[in-house]
Amino acid sequence: MSKQKFNYKEAIEKIEGIVEKIENGEPNVDELSGMVKEALSLLKKCKAKLKKTETDINTTLDELE
Amino acid sequence: MQESLSLSELNQLIQLALNEQLEPTYWVVAEIGEMKRNHKGHCYMDLVEKEEEKIIAKARATIWSYEFYNISRWFESITRQELQEGMKILAKVVVQYHQVFGLSLNIKDIDPQYTLGERARRKQEVINQLLEEGVFDMNKEADMPFFPQRVAIISSPTAAGYGDFMDQLHHNPYGYKFHTKLFRATLQGDRAADSILEAIHLVHESLDDFDCLLILRGGGAQVDLDCFDTYQIAAHTAQFPIPVITGIGHERDETITDMVAHTAVKTPTAAAEYLLGKAMAVDEQLNQLTDRIQGSSKQIIQDHWNLIDKLTDRLNYGVRHEIQKEIHRTEKLGQNLQHSSRQLLQKEENTNTQLKHRLIYSSRNLIRESGQKLGELEKHLNTHSLLFLNQQKHQLEKLQQQLQLLDPINVLRRGYSITTLNGKILREVEEIRSGDELMTKTDIQLIKSIVKEAEKAIND
Numbered sequence: 155m156s157k158q159k160f161n162y163k164e165a166i167e168k169i170e171g172i173v174e175k176i177e178n179g180e181p182n183v184d185e186l187s188g189m190v191k192e193a194l195s196l197l198k199k200c201k202a203k204l205k206k207t208e209t210d211i212n213t214t215l216d217e218l219e
Numbered sequence: 220m221q222e223s224l225s226l227s228e229l230n231q232l233i234q235l236a237l238n239e240q241l242e243p244t245y246w247v248v249a250e251i252g253e254m255k256r257n258h259k260g261h262c263y264m265d266l267v268e269k270e271e272e273k274i275i276a277k278a279r280a281t282i283w284s285y286e287f288y289n290i291s292r293w294f295e296s297i298t299r300q301e302l303q304e305g306m307k308i309l310a311k312v313v314v315q316y317h318q319v320f321g322l323s324l325n326i327k328d329i330d331p332q333y334t335l336g337e338r339a340r341r342k343q344e345v346i347n348q349l350l351e352e353g354v355f356d357m358n359k360e361a362d363m364p365f366f367p368q369r370v371a372i373i374s375s376p377t378a379a380g381y382g383d384f385m386d387q388l389h390h391n392p393y394g395y396k397f398h399t400k401l402f403r404a405t406l407q408g409d410r411a412a413d414s415i416l417e418a419i420h421l422v423h424e425s426l427d428d429f430d431c432l433l434i435l436r437g438g439g440a441q442v443d444l445d446c447f448d449t450y451q452i453a454a455h456t457a458q459f460p461i462p463v464i465t466g467i468g469h470e471r472d473e474t475i476t477d478m479v480a481h482t483a484v485k486t487p488t489a490a491a492e493y494l495l496g497k498a499m500a501v502d503e504q505l506n507q508l509t510d511r512i513q514g515s516s517k518q519i520i521q522d523h524w525n526l527i528d529k530l531t532d533r534l535n536y537g538v539r540h541e542i543q544k545e546i547h548r549t550e551k552l553g554q555n556l557q558h559s560s561r562q563l564l565q566k567e568e569n570t571n572t573q574l575k576h577r578l579i580y581s582s583r584n585l586i587r588e589s590g591q592k593l594g595e596l597e598k599h600l601n602t603h604s605l606l607f608l609n610q611q612k613h614q615l616e617k618l619q620q621q622l623q624l625l626d627p628i629n630v631l632r633r634g635y636s637i638t639t640l641n642g643k644i645l646r647e648v649e650e651i652r653s654g655d656e657l658m659t660k661t662d663i664q665l666i667k668s669i670v671k672e673a674e675k676a677i678n679d
Contacts, residue, residue: 169530176537183545190538197534200527208520215513 260284297331309333380437380487387491447474
């Protein structure tokens with residue numbers, strides 16, 4: 155299985171999609187658990203990516219000072 | 220022998236002729252050639268008339284010291300320039316002829332307006348020429364970098380202005396670094412124009428090394444500014460490929476070079492400030508851009524943290540809500556089920572009870588009715604059966620009687636007889652032949668007989 159590079163934008167869009175579906179009451183009980191798990195996993199990755207980006211930018215900006 | 224005069228006699232004649240023929244004074248237009256002042260303050264000069272650089276007329280001229288003071292002061296106040304060589308003037312002269320010193324013109328007055336006008340006219344001529352050639356604004360359109368760092372300087376190393384400028388620029392408190400190169404020129408005297416032009420050409424040869432050219436003159440005699448009004452220098456400046464900054468130090472009028480240059484400043488300090496200002500602007504801009512980058516990217520990241528938080532909340536809430544909904548739904552279903560089944564049961568029970576009651580009621584009814592009916596039937600039966608029995612009895616009796624009558628014995632008793640042939644009654648026998656043995660039974664006798672004859676009887 156090819157390892158796909160983590161795409162923040164796509165992840166956020168996916169999470170939003172899942173949240174909307176849940177808010178609209180679409181998934182049944184069987185699907186719900188799986189969807190929530192996926193959303194949480196993506197959220198975790200997004201947070202990590204965001205944290206890394208923040209650190210990188212701060213480092214770069216500090217160099218400018 | 221020729222008739223001759225002595226020299227003095229000749230000179231006297233000349234003197235007389237001049238005195239007679241000439242007006243006391245003349246206003247004459249001429250150019251100042253060489254000019255000197257002696258220790259007493261008297262001014263001695265040559266007045267010349269030129270036609271395309273060639274001198275076609277010349278005369279010596281004097282201004283006595285006591286007159287010189289007034290004339291020159293007035294001249295300077297109007298033209299803002301000292302009387303100097305090369306200037307064209309309108310002078311009121313007295314033609315003087317001295318037997319020893321010859322012809323000379325004594326200047327009594329000089330009209331500064333003429334010189335002013337003359338200067339202005341010449342200046343305007345140069346400007347017009349530059350405009351016609353379309354080069355007047357060219358240097359203004361030259362590309363001045365945001366931060367000009369490499370500056371070619373045309374100046375004199377001894378000029379005070381140069382020293383000040385270099386000090387201010389290279390020792391600026393902000394730490395901005397500049398690269399300057401001096402192209403020497405003499406800025407004073409009649410060699411000034413040529414020297415400056417040479418320097419301009421030198422700079423032109425290494426054009427790629429510089430961002431701009433600075434012509435720096437710290438101040439000095441007004442007269443030295445004239446070269447900057449000449450066509451040559453102005454034209455070269457106007458058409459110079461990189462922007463030119465002039466710090467020529469004019470006091471009043473802009474020179475043409477100032478007008479055509481990209482930027483004109485008044486003093487060397489102003490020139491340094493101009494360059495430092497450019498550097499500061501870029502520095503400031505870079506700082507601002509850095510701040511903006513910092514601010515914006517922080518904002519973006521913050522927005523995304525907020526988004527993630529929001530999504531997490533929505534997810535949480537959404538899921539809980541959904542689960543709660545399902546719980547309620549199943550509870551409700553459960554309740555409905557309970558309710559419905561109770562209802563159903565209740566209904567069934569009711570139906571059952573009803574049925575039971577109906578059954579009981581009906582069966583009781585039935586029993587009662589049956590009982591009633593039975594009673595009636597019994598009664599009927601009783602009544603009718605008696606009747607019936609009697610009837611039957613009668614019938615029986617009748618039948619008995621009939622039977623008795625019909626009983627063959629009784630028939631016999633009445634006198635009838637039965638005849639049989641071989642045990643069978645005659646009715647049944649087909650043929651009777653004579654000789655058959657007949658048995659005839661009567662009431663009291665049994666007769667045996669033999670047949671004589673038999674024939675079929677006709678029943679009437």
